[in-house]
Amino acid sequence: xxxxxxxxxxxxxxxxxxxxxxxxxxxxxxxxxxxxxxxxxxxxxxxxxxxxxxxxxxxxxxxxxxxxxxxxxxxxxxxxxxxxxxxxxxxxxxxxxxxxxxxxxxxxxxxxx
Amino acid sequence: xxxxxxxxxxxxxxxxxxxxxxxxxxxxxxxxxxxxxxxxxxxxxxxxxxxxxxxxxxxxxxxxxxxxxxxxxxxxxxxxxxxxxxxxxxxxxxxxxxxxxxxxxxxxxxxxxxxxxxxxxxxxxxxxxxxxxxxxxxxxxxxxxxxxxxxxxxxxxxxxxxxxxxxxxxxxxxxxxxxxxxxxxxxxxxxxxxxxxxxxxxxxxxxxxxxxxxxxxxxxx
Numbered sequence: 001x002x003x004x005x006x007x008x009x010x011x012x013x014x015x016x017x018x019x020x021x022x023x024x025x026x027x028x029x030x031x032x033x034x035x036x037x038x039x040x041x042x043x044x045x046x047x048x049x050x051x052x053x054x055x056x057x058x059x060x061x062x063x064x065x066x067x068x069x070x071x072x073x074x075x076x077x078x079x080x081x082x083x084x085x086x087x088x089x090x091x092x093x094x095x096x097x098x099x100x101x102x103x104x105x106x107x108x109x110x111x112x113x
Numbered sequence: 114x115x116x117x118x119x120x121x122x123x124x125x126x127x128x129x130x131x132x133x134x135x136x137x138x139x140x141x142x143x144x145x146x147x148x149x150x151x152x153x154x155x156x157x158x159x160x161x162x163x164x165x166x167x168x169x170x171x172x173x174x175x176x177x178x179x180x181x182x183x184x185x186x187x188x189x190x191x192x193x194x195x196x197x198x199x200x201x202x203x204x205x206x207x208x209x210x211x212x213x214x215x216x217x218x219x220x221x222x223x224x225x226x227x228x229x230x231x232x233x234x235x236x237x238x239x240x241x242x243x244x245x246x247x248x249x250x251x252x253x254x255x256x257x258x259x260x261x262x263x264x265x266x267x268x269x270x271x272x273x274x275x276x277x278x279x280x281x282x283x284x285x286x287x288x289x290x291x292x293x294x295x296x297x298x299x300x301x302x303x304x305x306x307x308x309x310x311x312x313x314x315x316x317x318x319x320x321x322x323x324x325x326x327x328x329x330x331x332x333x334x
Contacts, residue, residue, distance in 0.1 A: 026166060027166070042182040047192065068169055069127050069164065070123070071165075072165065072169075073162070073165070
């Protein structure tokens, strides 16, 4: 299971990535995260992130009829959201490469012992 | 009807479709959100989103904690961090609104008791006597009622068993009873009239308080 602290820094970018693929809504996003291997992430966890992304103009919401209850909120990426996602990709690749290099070195060190 | 009231009615309608237990959790969440300095309109917007999540969750057979997570307090704090807080002017207007609403509720009560006192003492019905007791009681009632509302909002999501809840409810009613006694005591004990207000002026004062409350409520919505 991925630790909450590790998730915190990456969840926002990952949610942008899911919305970038196609217009989607809260529950579908939490299900998609689960299928990608993030573990159980409830709608309650991602709702404040969606509020933040919408407030900062990264995503926009459209209301569509739902089978039950009020109209469902579908999210799509804005231009600012696309820029933010690209920035996340660059940062994440740098981080991923740095961690991979460190782990390879540490693993190499372990092999030497 | 203003935007907030229309949204509130819509939310009330949808909330009724939730299972009883989930509805109680939603109520606790909304009450807790009201303890933060955010507008009533923002609370209603969030309430609509949460109601939608819970209704769709209930249709899938998911409980409130499966939809929102186990820690409702953290969930609320996460939401509040993303909502625009009240501006300093809105905060002043919000508290002034509580003050004027309190006065608009208490003034007719003090008028009736004051006039009854006046008639008993052979006075006229033209002037409303205002005693030092009613002034003190007004201040105490406003402070105590504000404190009680804040206490209810802040503790609405305390993790308690049903037994502890019942015990706390009994304790709360007891505290409320003594609070009412403390609030009313000055009005009963200190009945010396400090000023006589003409009934027309008194009623005008009441109307002004009520109108100011309505204006401030519309501004803070």
